[in-house]
Structure formats: structure tokens, C-alpha cells
Amino acid sequence: xxxxxxxxxxxxxxxxxxxxxxxxxxxxxxxxxxxxxxxxxxxxxxxxxxxxxxxxxxxxxxxxxxxxxxxxxxxxxxxxxxxxxxxxxxxxxxxxxxxxxxxxxxxxxxxxxxxxxxxxxxxxxxxxxxxxxxxxxxxxxxxxxxxxxxxxxxxxxxxxxxxxxxxxxxxxxxxxxxxxxxxxxxxxxxxxxxxxxxxxxxxxxxxxxxxxxxxxxxxxxxxxxxxxxxxxxxxxxxxxxxxxxxxxxxxxxxxxxxxxxxxxxxxxxxxxxxxxxxxxxxxxxxxxxxxxxxxxxxxxxxxxxxxxxxxxxxxxxxxxxxxxxxxxxxxxxxxxxxxxxxxxxxxxxxxxxxxxxxxxxxxxxxxxxxxxxxxxxxxxxxxxxxxxxxxxxxxxxxxxxxxxxxxxxxxxxxxxxxxxxxxxxxxxxxxxxxxxxxxxxxxxxxxxxxxxxxxxxxxxxxx
Amino acid sequence: xxxxxxxxxxxxxxxxxxxxxxxxxxxxxxxxxxxxxxxxxxxxxxxxxxxxxxxxxxxxxxxxxxxxxxxxxxxxxxxxxxxxxxxxxxxxxxxxxxxx
Numbered sequence: 001x002x003x004x005x006x007x008x009x010x011x012x013x014x015x016x017x018x019x020x021x022x023x024x025x026x027x028x029x030x031x032x033x034x035x036x037x038x039x040x041x042x043x044x045x046x047x048x049x050x051x052x053x054x055x056x057x058x059x060x061x062x063x064x065x066x067x068x069x070x071x072x073x074x075x076x077x078x079x080x081x082x083x084x085x086x087x088x089x090x091x092x093x094x095x096x097x098x099x100x101x102x103x104x105x106x107x108x109x110x111x112x113x114x115x116x117x118x119x120x121x122x123x124x125x126x127x128x129x130x131x132x133x134x135x136x137x138x139x140x141x142x143x144x145x146x147x148x149x150x151x152x153x154x155x156x157x158x159x160x161x162x163x164x165x166x167x168x169x170x171x172x173x174x175x176x177x178x179x180x181x182x183x184x185x186x187x188x189x190x191x192x193x194x195x196x197x198x199x200x201x202x203x204x205x206x207x208x209x210x211x212x213x214x215x216x217x218x219x220x221x222x223x224x225x226x227x228x229x230x231x232x233x234x235x236x237x238x239x240x241x242x243x244x245x246x247x248x249x250x251x252x253x254x255x256x257x258x259x260x261x262x263x264x265x266x267x268x269x270x271x272x273x274x275x276x277x278x279x280x281x282x283x284x285x286x287x288x289x290x291x292x293x294x295x296x297x298x299x300x301x302x303x304x305x306x307x308x309x310x311x312x313x314x315x316x317x318x319x320x321x322x323x324x325x326x327x328x329x330x331x332x333x334x335x336x337x338x339x340x341x342x343x344x345x346x347x348x349x350x351x352x353x354x355x356x357x358x359x360x361x362x363x364x365x366x367x368x369x370x371x372x373x374x375x376x377x378x379x380x381x382x383x384x385x386x387x388x389x390x391x392x393x394x395x396x397x398x399x400x401x402x403x404x405x406x407x408x409x410x411x412x413x414x415x416x417x418x419x420x421x422x423x424x425x426x427x428x429x430x431x432x433x434x435x436x437x438x439x440x441x442x443x444x445x446x447x448x449x450x451x452x453x454x455x456x457x458x459x460x461x462x463x
Numbered sequence: 464x465x466x467x468x469x470x471x472x473x474x475x476x477x478x479x480x481x482x483x484x485x486x487x488x489x490x491x492x493x494x495x496x497x498x499x500x501x502x503x504x505x506x507x508x509x510x511x512x513x514x515x516x517x518x519x520x521x522x523x524x525x526x527x528x529x530x531x532x533x534x535x536x537x538x539x540x541x542x543x544x545x546x547x548x549x550x551x552x553x554x555x556x557x558x559x560x561x562x563x
Contacts, residue, residue: 017504018485024497025488031551034500038544041507045540048510054517056526063516063530067537074538075545086546087499090506094539097508100532104515104525119468184524218502225505230471232511238471239478240507246482247501251494344491351494355550363557369491 016040095134102127136198151207219248294455304381314387320450321360341373343391503543509536
């Protein structure tokens with residue numbers, strides 16, 4: 001196949017990728033979009049395999065078979081709650097692939113001394129550097145989310161200095177390559193240094209901030225793919241990489257805004273390392289909470305006109321998505337309006353909670369984003385909070401001393417009655433006290449979310 | 464050579480702006496599938512991996528490194544698209560559910 005034909009067919013792939021992202025603007029057509037993107041990818045792969053002068057088909061076929069087996073096995077078996085880890089893992093392997101491409105290209109281009117143009121060596125440097133950071137960083141993010149490593153930030157004195165020194169090493173190696181130094185070992189050393197930096201960079205970031213890291217590393221892999229596109233003079237790599245880079249960057253910024261924290265604070269602030277342990281004492285300063293029972297909650301719900309559920313990751317941990325959907329259906333049969341209010345950082349990555357509820361067959365038009373649900377809450381009779389904590393903490397609005405002050409929250413305290421289903425009064429992931437629990441209109445139902453919802457459903461049926 | 468570089472930079476910059484434009488229309492609800500979908504898209508590095516692994520003049524090092532790159536790239540592509548499809552399949556509207 002000639003270069004022109006190849007490039008034209010690559011253009012078709014580019015169009016399918018753009019449409020795939022375009023179709024994601026509504027859940028109705030999103031799936032078709034993804035299939036279209038997959039078809040475009042298949043086309044690009046077929047076109048590449050049909051290129052003139054390509055050899056080694058046996059090895060390529062074997063490698064693709066192994067890769068496909070790994071990909072399908074992983075993608076099929078992963079639980080929806082473990083989705084963030086899976087995304088991190090697939091992201092990492094993509095970054096690893098780019099770093100290896102850079103190594104092989106350097107090896108193939110350097111036997112001709114002085115022939116390496118500046119843009120080629122810069123492209124090699126960027127692919128190797130960014131790809132490797134993405135690879136090792138993603139693996140650490142995976143290990144943290146999978147709880148193979150502690151989710152707490154791992155910090156030590158002088159950490160920023162060490163990280164800076166390692167990154168500087170990598171950049172010096174890169175500068176040597178650009179300056180024309182040769183030898184495969186140079187790229188190997190660059191990749192090794194970048195891998196170490198990826199590990200060191202992610203270790204001090206807490207488990208709760210992993211989604212931001214994954215999204216950032218996703219952008220990294222995209223940019224690395226673009227750099228590889230410059231290296232191989234391949235437009236489809238450049239465009240696809242740029243699309244991913246833009247998407248990852250945008251999501252990273254959105255998440256930072258949803259938590260009211262700068263990206264610098266997320267990456268270098270070691271959030272969650274310091275406040276641990278301070279939370280329990282705050283609950284004992286004379287304020288009282290009102291406890292309620294499943295029976296009472298059932299009666300409250302039965303006489304409401306509009307009910308809003310605010311789920312958090314705790315709901316998914318308790319595997320209670322299906323139970324809450326069953327309860328919601330019971331309420332709807334009684335003619336009660338049911339909505340779900342979902343904070344942008346509920347769950348462990350943006351939009352994760354929506355996926356978990358969709359898995360339980362909750363129709364997506366009942367899932368409301370924070371701004372929408374905040375308009376509904378003043379007319380809502382009962383809000384039930386399931387495993388969420390910081391995202392409904394009114395201290396974010398009023399207490400300038402709170403670590404989450406300024407974070408946009410779901411204003412549950414504007415509804416008629418608030419019921420918090422929670423195992424105990426312990427503070428949430430970030431260890432921050434929640435004044436909502438002591439609000440006179442709040443009742444606490446101390447129980448496991450799943451058990452509590454089952455009891456409420458049973459009581460409701462018996463009414 | 465310079466002309467090619469300028470052309471490629473032009474494409475890169477336009478693609479970034481297009482990316483920002485398209486992505487900003489994706490609702491929060493679909494951000495997880497968006498992440499895994501874009502994840503699958505950067506699996507396009509598989510194309511680069513195949514080009515490297517399939518070089519006619521490949522020596523042992525190129526073949527071994529290329530082989531590993533193809534394995535990783537394929538896992539990225541296949542895994543990314545399959546897992547995104549699994550998620551998007553679950554998003555259902557209210558209307559079809561009532562007809563059950």
C-alpha cells in the first residue's frame with residue numbers, strides 16, 4: 001500500500017476517534033461512538049500491517065495475540081468498583097509501549113553518526129521520558145487503589161529535593177541525547193531514571209487524590225503518543241495523542257476545581273497525611289446527634305413527595321447499589337419522586353458513581369449533577385445520604401478554617417429532613433469533622449448501608 | 464524536513480483545540496467512560512509499535528523491544544475499548560426499562 005493511501009485511511013481513523021468523543025456528549029449514543037472508535041482503530045491497525053516493506057509478521061501476530069488475551073481478560077473480569085485501577089493499568093501499558101518505541105527507534109537511527117536531526121532526538125527524548133513516567137506512575141497508582149500499597153501519602157524529609165534531582169538527571173540525559181551523544185545505554189538510562197521519577201512522583205500522593213493522578217497520567221500518555229507520532233512521522237498518532245492529552249488535562253483541571261484545590265496542591269501537598277487522628281475528639285464536645293431507625297425512615301419516606309439519595313463511595317463498598325435501586329422503585333410505585341444527587345468527585349474517579357449506579361440499572365435521567373440537584377433540594381422532603389461525607393459537609397461553605405473550605409458541595413441541609421446512613425460518627429477519608437451530623441434537622445441511622453436499605457424496604461412494604 | 468515539522472506542529476495544535484472543544488461537551492455523568500475511552504484511543508501507539516517491530520532490517524534488540532511494545536499496545540487497545548463498551552452498555556434511559 002502506498003504512503004498516500006495509508007495516510008488517507010489514517011485520516012478515516014482520525015475522524016472516527018473525533019466522532020467517538022463527540023458521541024460521548026450523550027449516554028444515548030455513547031456506546032455507538034465507542035464502537036465506531038474501535039472500528040477506526042481496527043482500520044488503522046490493518047492499514048499499518050498492510051504497509052510496504054513490513055516484515056516479522058509471525059512475531060507481531062504472536063505479540064498481538066498475547067496483548068489481546070491480557071486486555072480481554074482484564075477488561076471482562078474487572079469489577080465496576082475497581083474501574084479506576086483498571087484505567088490506570090491500561091494507561092500505564094500504553095505509556096510503556098511508547099517508551100519502548102523510543103528505545104527501538106533510537107537504536108535503529110543512531111548507527112548513522114550525526115544523522116539524528118534535532119527534532120528526532122527531541123521526539124525520542126519526550127517519548128521515552130513521558131512514556132516511562134506514565135508507565136511507572138500508573139503502576140504505583142494501581143497499587144495504591146488496589147491497596148497493595150498504603151493509600152496514605154508516603155512522605156519523608158527532603159522529598160521534593162530528591163524528586164527534583166531525579167527529574168534533573170533524566171533531563172540531563174535527555175540533553176545529552178539531543179546534543180548528539182550516542183549509544184543505546186543512554187536511552188536505557190533515561191528510561192530507567194524516568195521510571196524511578198514516576199514512582200517517586202506518585203508515592204507522596206494520597207489514595208483519595210489518585211483519580212487526579214490517573215487523569216494527569218492519561219494526558220501524559222496522550223502527549224507521549226503525540227511525541228512518538230513526530231518520531232515516526234505518523235499523523236494518526238499525533239492527532240489521537242493530542243485528543244487524549246487535551247481530555248486528560250481538562251479532566252484534571254475539572255477535578256481540581258470540584259475539590260477547590262490547585263493541581264499543585266494535589267500533586268505536592270500530600271493531602272490527608274497530617275489531619276489523621278484529630279477527628280475523633282471533635283465529636284465529643286457536647287453536641288448531640290439524633291439517631292433514628294429503619295422503621296422511622298420508612299415512615300418518613302412513605303409520606304414524602306420528593307426524595308433525593310446522595311451516594312458516596314461507601315455505598316459501592318457496601319455493594320448496596322442494587323438495594324438502593326430496589327428501594328427507589330418501591331417509592332416510585334407510591335408516586336414519590338426519586339432523584340440521585342451526584343457530586344463530581346463521588347466515587348474514586350470522576351463519573352465513577354454514575355457507572356456504579358448504571359450497573360444497578362438506575363436510569364440515567366434520575367442521576368443529577370451537583371448544580372442541578374442543588375436547585376431541587378429546597379423543594380425536597382427527605383435526603384438520604386449513603387456513604388458520602390465530605391461532599392455534603394456544610395463546613396465547606398461556612399467554616400473558613402476547614403481544610404475543605406470553598407469546595408463546592410451538595411447542599412443537603414437545604415432540604416426538609418436529612419438522614420445520614422453511616423456506620424459510626426467517624427470522620428471521612430480526609431479526617432474532617434462534619435457539622436451536618438449535629439444539625440437539628442439531621443437524623444443518623446447507624447448501620448451498614450446495604451443492611452439499612454434492606455430494612456427500610458422491608459418496613460416500607462409492611463406499612 | 465522543516466516543512467514536515469511545521470505541518471505536524473500545525474496538526475498537533477489544531478488537534479489540541481479540537482480535543483478541548485469536544486471534551487468540554489461531555490457531561491460529568493460520562494467522565495469515567497470518557498477516561499477509559501480516551502485511554503483506548505491512545506492505544507493507537509500500537510500502530511507505532513507495529514511499525515517498529517516490523518522493520519525489515521530489524522536486529523534482535525529491535526525485535527525483542529518491538530515485540531514487547533506490541534504486547535503492551537494491544538493490551539491497551541483491546542482492554543480499553545472492551546471495558547468502555549462494558550460501561551456504556553449499562554447506561555440505560557427510563558423509557559426502555561418501563562417496557563420490561
